[in-house]
Amino acid sequence: MSKLLKRLHRLETRLTDSHGLVPHSAAWFEFWDAKIDRVIAGEQVDLSGMTLEYIDAMIARGKEAADNDEGRYQATCDS
Numbered sequence: 526m527s528k529l530l531k532r533l534h535r536l537e538t539r540l541t542d543s544h545g546l547v548p549h550s551a552a553w554f555e556f557w558d559a560k561i562d563r564v565i566a567g568e569q570v571d572l573s574g575m576t577l578e579y580i581d582a583m584i585a586r587g588k589e590a591a592d593n594d595e596g597r598y599q600a601t602c603d604s
Contacts, residue, residue: 543574554582 546553557579563570 542576548576548578549582554579557583 540547542548546556557575560570
């Protein structure tokens with residue numbers, strides 16, 4: 526039984542990041558979003574462990590927001 530528990534624990538560590546969060550989950554995004562908000566506010570924040578996946582997702586969300594804003598601006602100008 527102890528071998529099984531050790532193997533399960535090893536598997537669990539592969540399924541979570543260094544902060545114990547499951548990558549790409551809502552909690553994972555909230556955790557990193559909060560850290561970025563603190564950086565923007567001027568706080569010194571440890572960003573070690575931030576993954577390229579989060580950065581890519583943040584860029585994609587920014588592009589989405591910009592596209593939506595551009596569409597709204599264009600609609601306002603056309604009317």
